[in-house]
Each structure stands twice: as structure tokens, then as C-alpha cells.
Amino acid sequence: MNILTRFTLQYAASILLAVSATGCFTGIESTPKITANEKDLAKISGGESNLLSDIKGEPIEEWKPGKRLYVTDNKALMLFGEENNSGSLQGEYLIYDGVEKVLTITGQEVAEFRFHTADGRKMRYRSGHSPEEISRIGSVAIPLTIEETIVDEVRRRLKGSTFYIMTSLWYDMNEHSFNGRKFIPVKILDVKEGNTIYPVRLLIDDGNGYRFQLFMSVGDTRKAPRSFASLLSETDPRLKYPDTPDAVWNNIINGRVAIDMTRDQCRLAIGSPAEIKRRTDNNYLIEIWSYENGHYLMFKDGILSAYR
Structure with a gap:
């Protein structure tokens, strides 16, 4: 009932x-x-709101060939040149090759990021900013992608740890939402790439052998609806x-x-x-x-x- x-x-x-x-x-x-x-x-409150607040993308000067970006949506095909507007890209990794200065049709100098996929396709993303501007900004966000280093760092901090879950909005392994329990201890089994809105996906055990997922934002997003503090706590809420x-x-x-x-x-x-x-x-x-x-x-x- x-x-x-x-x-x-x-x-x-x-x-x-x-x-x-x-x-x-x-x-x-x-x-x-x-x-x-x-x-x-x-x-x-979920309490430890600063646990993941310092996690962010790597500064552009630290990008090295081989760095990987996970593609969250097939619409990303439209960003990488007309010759790549077919096939599938969602769920694949873009592997960074480097950045070059190119001229647009209006004569503007912009930074063009070069990638390739595991099956050898070449991808080019024009940022709209000059290399000098990007160096000054210090970072670049490629739309519809997640930096693998962000997920790796969250995994390093959370995997294997036990927290108290603060939300009853759970997702099954097919990513369908349902009402679960809250304020109970759960264990983080692994951390994976999320989706376009929430870059991190947590694989969790509820203590009774049932596995489910949570989607989470990272970085300084304490006011976000699915930040770490809104989902998990190191402290038993019942206290x-x-x-x-x-x-x-x-x-x-x-x-x-x-x-x-x-x-x-x-x-x-x-x-x-x-x-x-x-x-x-x-x-x-x-x-x-x-x-x-x-x-x-x-x-x-x-x-x-x-x-x-």
C-alpha cells in the first residue's frame, strides 16, 4: 500500500x-x-560539502597527448567538423593529440584541439578563443564531454568508502529512477563517467547486497541539487x-x-x-x-x- x-x-x-x-x-x-x-x-545537512569541492578539470598547460575525454551525447559529432557528422560517438573516448593555431574564415586566430578515437577517426574542435586567451583563462571545456581525470580523482577519494546516503532518489543499473531508502550506510563500489548534466556516476551497495547508482556533480557546486553534500555524509544523520x-x-x-x-x-x-x-x-x-x-x-x- x-x-x-x-x-x-x-x-x-x-x-x-x-x-x-x-x-x-x-x-x-x-x-x-x-x-x-x-x-x-x-x-x-550532508555535512562534508568540501570533500570534492576542489576537483576540477586539468589546467590547459597540463594537457598531454593521450589525455582522454568521455563523450556523453552523440550530438558532440556536430562539434568536430563536418566530416564527422555521422556514426556514433556517445560512450566513446576522445584521445587528445594536441592543439594548433588556425585561421577562421574571418581571419581570426583560434585554438583548434585535435583528438582521435580508438577506431582511428580524427576529431577537431575549434574553441572560439585564441591560444593566448585560453592560456590566460587557464582551462577549456569541451562541450558534451567529461575529463577522465575528474572521474579518476573522485574514484580515488570515494571508492571502497562507506557513507550515509541522504537521498531516496536512486537509479537502478539500467538508470531508471526509483524511491530507495535514505539515512542508511552504503558503500561506494566504483565511480564511473556520468552524463551531460552530472559528470560522475556512483555504483553503490546498500548493505544488503542490492546495487544501485547515483549521479553527482563535482567541484565547487555545493548549491547544486546533486552535489556530494546533498547525496552523502560521513556522519550518521540520526545523531x-x-x-x-x-x-x-x-x-x-x-x-x-x-x-x-x-x-x-x-x-x-x-x-x-x-x-x-x-x-x-x-x-x-x-x-x-x-x-x-x-x-x-x-x-x-x-x-x-x-x-x-
């Missing part, structure tokens, strides 16, 4: 009607809607909630709510709502948390009293 289908549709409808009708409440008849960022919601009963914590790690859980416990279990409404009823504070998927939670003085 879905975690938010405890009530029958008839009972849920009656509750929704009750909480939406202003005539059913006493005290404050109209209060502003409160966002999910209100101060009294518990905050929980921040020592008074939480075992049964309640089990609900939280499995993404479930139950009657008599607190607001903080519910938020940890299923996340922050899209909208919060407050009203008073016979000296009780009533809160309705609404989620984008149509589910809602109703709290009475901060304690969960109904949900759908």
Missing part, C-alpha cells in the same frame, strides 16, 4: 472539505500561506535526532509517515511540502501541508493527525 493512501477516498474528501471551509474554524480566519522554508522546519524512537526512524528511512509523527519527522520522511496553510480551531493550531503530487498532511499542534 502507498504510504499516503491510508484513508479511503470518502474520508479524505471529508477532511479536505473541513480544512478548506473557513466556517469550520474559529480564531484567525485568514492567514498568509507559508513556504516550505519556514524557520521551524528541521534542517539536515542529530537522538530522541527519535526506532519505529519512527524506520518510517523516516523508508519514506513513510504515521499518525503522531512530528512535523520535523514527516519532513525528514517525505520532504518539504509545496505549500503550507495554517489556521486555528478551538485554540489548536492546524497546519495543512500540500505536496505537488496531490498528497497532504494535516497537523494538530505540530503532531500528524491525518494524511492522504
Whole structure:
């Protein structure tokens, strides 16, 4: 049974009607809607946000022939000259040969990066900047590629280590997303190239022999939705909630709510709502948390009293 289908549709409808009708409440008849960022919601952090924040691409002066870039999308074919606009490139490596100064049709001097593939195809990428400009900038980003050195460094730091997972958004080995558990210890089995958006893919064991994947950004991207700190922690999150009963914590790690859980416990279990409404009823504070998927939670003085 879905975690938010405890009530029958008839009972849920009656509750929704009750909480939406202003005539059913006493005290404050109209209060502003409160966002999910209100101060009294518990905050929980992944903690070690700096663990991978220094990882970035190699400075251009350190690029040596043989350096490899992983191609994340076949659209990259359009970047490497008209003669290479066919075939497949996604999932292959571009092997760096060097950089040369060339003239564009407008007479501008630009840096052209030369690569080849394992099957011998020659690839050329014109950066749009002169070699002098690139040297001054210190780096170059080839679109739709991932530097192998970035993945290697993340692997060196994470492989074989155990962390606490902070997200329930897991991916199976076919890269299909599903709801997993969170706040449990997991082991990093390996680190692979990711995709165009998230350059790193973590292969993980959940402690029970089940393997899944996470996609992650790297570098100084602490505000990114899938940075290391948003996915993993070296510290057990439960240490921040020592008074939480075992049964309640089990609900939280499995993404479930139950009657008599607190607001903080519910938020940890299923996340922050899209909208919060407050009203008073016979000296009780009533809160309705609404989620984008149509589910809602109703709290009475901060304690969960109904949900759908």
C-alpha cells in the first residue's frame, strides 16, 4: 500500500472539505500561506560539502597527448567538423593529440584541439578563443564531454568508502529512477563517467547486497541539487535526532509517515511540502501541508493527525 493512501477516498474528501471551509474554524480566519522554508522546519545537512569541492578539470598547460575525454551525447559529432557528422560517438573516448593555431574564415586566430578515437577517426574542435586567451583563462571545456581525470580523482577519494546516503532518489543499473531508502550506510563500489548534466556516476551497495547508482556533480557546486553534500555524509544523520524512537526512524528511512509523527519527522520522511496553510480551531493550531503530487498532511499542534 502507498504510504499516503491510508484513508479511503470518502474520508479524505471529508477532511479536505473541513480544512478548506473557513466556517469550520474559529480564531484567525485568514492567514498568509507559508513556504516550505519556514524557520521551524528541521534542517539536515550532508555535512562534508568540501570533500570534492576542489576537483576540477586539468589546467590547459597540463594537457598531454593521450589525455582522454568521455563523450556523453552523440550530438558532440556536430562539434568536430563536418566530416564527422555521422556514426556514433556517445560512450566513446576522445584521445587528445594536441592543439594548433588556425585561421577562421574571418581571419581570426583560434585554438583548434585535435583528438582521435580508438577506431582511428580524427576529431577537431575549434574553441572560439585564441591560444593566448585560453592560456590566460587557464582551462577549456569541451562541450558534451567529461575529463577522465575528474572521474579518476573522485574514484580515488570515494571508492571502497562507506557513507550515509541522504537521498531516496536512486537509479537502478539500467538508470531508471526509483524511491530507495535514505539515512542508511552504503558503500561506494566504483565511480564511473556520468552524463551531460552530472559528470560522475556512483555504483553503490546498500548493505544488503542490492546495487544501485547515483549521479553527482563535482567541484565547487555545493548549491547544486546533486552535489556530494546533498547525496552523502560521513556522519550518521540520526545523531542529530537522538530522541527519535526506532519505529519512527524506520518510517523516516523508508519514506513513510504515521499518525503522531512530528512535523520535523514527516519532513525528514517525505520532504518539504509545496505549500503550507495554517489556521486555528478551538485554540489548536492546524497546519495543512500540500505536496505537488496531490498528497497532504494535516497537523494538530505540530503532531500528524491525518494524511492522504
